[in-house]
Amino acid sequence: MKNPFEKMPTVLTADELIDKAFRRAEKAASALTPKGGPRAKARQREELRIRTVSNVIRDNLRKLLDRTPGVSELPAFYRELVDTLVDRDQFHRSLARVNWAIKTIRNLEQRYVEKIRYSRDPDEIARLRRSFYGRAADVIKDIAEDLEYLNQARNVLKDLPVVDLELPTVVIAGHPNVGKSTLLRALTNAKPEVASYPFTTKGINVGQFEEHYLKYQVIDTPGLLDRPLSERNEVERQAILALKHLGKVIVYIFDPSEYCGYPIEEQTHLFEEIHREFGEFPFIVVLNKVDIADEEKIKAVEEFVRSKGIEPLRISALNGEGLDELKERVIKLVKPMVEEQAKRIMEKELRKYREEL
Ligand code: GDP
Incomplete structure (x- = not known):
């Protein structure tokens, strides 16, 4: 999904x-060669101006409405993110007011064109057109704040991440420098795409891999699942929780070598928080950098992980050790969902096909 x-x-x-x-109305009027007497000419010119002003405004606002989805209709992942970024009520209210402006301008156009058609005096026709201009401008000024708000919202919303909501997704978590992006690159052959994500300057990395014709998506979220949730403000927390709508499996990475700069104790603390928060998901826990970590520390972490009822897996994202088994574990967990x-997609296609027959 885009x-x-x-x-x-x-x-x-x-x-x-x-x-x-x-400006468009003036251009259109100056390109016109009106026919008939002074009254007919004035009518044609002023009617064209009114219609052009109305069309330009309505087309512009209509395009805005047509291309802006309502927040309530969005998939949950996007809906929750949008809620952290904009005030949903105000957003919808502004869209509704734009809709009001479109209708009001259309009404004014019809009323003034009619008045012009009944008028016999070229001066009055010009006056009517000026009056229409004034009223149309007033309507637009009435929604000035809404337009500004919608533009601000747009500037934030256009940076929402592009992730495939249809694909089963593995979300990688763990402290900075434990090897999350190295693992993502090692698991997914394609160069990971960097998608922007609110509240993290680095964006999120998205990669995919295919196994037996089925596709899986792996997401690394620098800045999100790499420090305690308790240190986050409300808005950040919500942005993190939106990930729940993507994640099917969480791969949690420990760095028993501690080269990442976080002592094991801190790592276990973060694990506990994330495990609690994302408790409804299956967790795969890996111990990375086993190529350089002390056996003693590896064992200590393994013991901790086992005490949580999870069998940890030793890997080295750098030299590839343990990655095949990691993939296997991911697939085993995710495959039924895939x-x-x-099946759902195929049934949908079949239904479509049958309907077309
Ligand atoms: P992230 O911040 O969690 O995404 O961590 P990175 O993937 O950027 O890795 C941080 C550092 O650890 C980089 O210098 C990696 O090359 C290194 N690294 C990652 N995995 C391994 C590993 O399995 N073994 C070793 N020796 N270094 C690794």
């Missing part, structure tokens, strides 16, 4: 929109 706000256009300010509409998903 970022649902990818197509949301830049939102013009009220002044820019009014300006654009009036097959379920594949």
Whole structure:
């Protein structure tokens, strides 16, 4: 799935929109060669101006509405992220007011064009058109704050991460420098894509691998699942919890060599927090950097992990040790979900096919 706000256009300010509409109307009017007497000419010119102003404004605002999804209709992952970034009520209220502006401009257009058609005096026709301009501008000024708000929202929302919500996903967690991105690169053959993600300047890394024609997605979240949740503010926590809608399996990485800079004690503490928070997911725990770690420390971590009822796995993301087994464990856990998903997709396709027959 793409970022649902990818197509949301830049939102013009009220002044820019009014300006654009009036300029287009002047251009259209000057390109027109009206026919008939002075009254008929005035009618044609002013009607064209009114219609052009109305069209430009409505097209612009309509495009904004058409390309902006409502927050409530989004998949849960995006919905929760959006809620951390914008005020959902205000966002919807602003969209509703844009809709109101479209309708109001359309009404004004119809009323003024009608008045012009009944008017016999070229001066009055020009006056009516000016009056329409004033009222149309007032409507747009009325929604000036909404347009500004929507533009601010757009600037944040267009940076939502692009992840495939359909694919079963492995989320990697662990302190910085334990080897998360090295592992992601080792597991997924494609060069991981970096997708932006609110609250982490580094973005999230997304990679995929394929096994027996089924695809899996691996996500590394620098800055997110690498320090205690208790140190996070409310908004950050929510951004982290949104990951729950992606994760099917959590791969938690320990670095028993402690070269990452975090003593084992701190690592076990972080593990406990994340394990508690993401308790509903299956966890795979790996001990990375076994190529350089002391056997004693490895054993200490293993003991801790076993005390949590999980059988740890020794790996080296750098030289590839243990990675085949890690993949196997991931697949074993995720495969039933993948097959379920594949079945659903196939049934959908079949239904479509049958309907077409
Ligand atoms: P991240 O911050 O958790 O993504 O950690 P990185 O993947 O950037 O790894 C941090 C450092 O550890 C890098 O210098 C890696 O080369 C190194 N590293 C990662 N995995 C291993 C490993 O299995 N063995 C060794 N010796 N070094 C590793």
